[in-house]
Amino acid sequence: MKFGPNNHEERCSExxxxxSTIATISATLSxxxxxxxxxxxxxxxxxxxxxxxYITKAADRDKVISLAAMIVGWENVQxxxxxxxxxx
Numbered sequence: 082m083k084f085g086p087n088n089h090e091e092r093c094s095e096x097x098x099x100x101s102t103i104a105t106i107s108a109t110l111s112x113x114x115x116x117x118x119x120x121x122x123x124x125x126x127x128x129x130x131x132x133x134x135y136i137t138k139a140a141d142r143d144k145v146i147s148l149a150a151m152i153v154g155w156e157n158v159q160x161x162x163x164x165x166x167x168x169x
Contacts (some may be wrong), residue, residue, distance in 0.1 A: 088093050099125040102153060106130060109148050116141050116148075121148075122160065135165040 103123045110118035120135040125156060132152050136142050149158045 085140045090102055106149050107153055109152065110145060113144070113148065118145070120165070121145060123137065126159075128153070129159050131159045131161055134163070136162050137165060139164065139166075 103125060106123050107118075110116055110121065117137050120137075121132060122134045124131040124133065130149050132145060132149060136145065142160065142164075145162065146158055146160055
């Protein structure tokens with residue numbers, strides 16, 4: 082059964098690809114003990130990975146972006162993370 086240009090067959094591979102990319106980046110960030118990735122959200126806009134949420138250390142920004150870029154390439158990473166440093 083087809084319902085026009087948005088049928089499942091045309092969208093399925095794209096959705097699975099995005100989901101697997103997000104899962105790979107998420108697992109990579111989680112595996113790094115130096116990064117607090119608990120407040121980072123990963124989204125896909127076409128081929129672009131959008132990193133949103135909060136970082137708690139300045140060094141985390143570069144490391145998160147670098148890890149994501151290793152998976153999708155530098156040109157496909159968009160940083161929208163905000164800094165939230167603990168009060169001292």
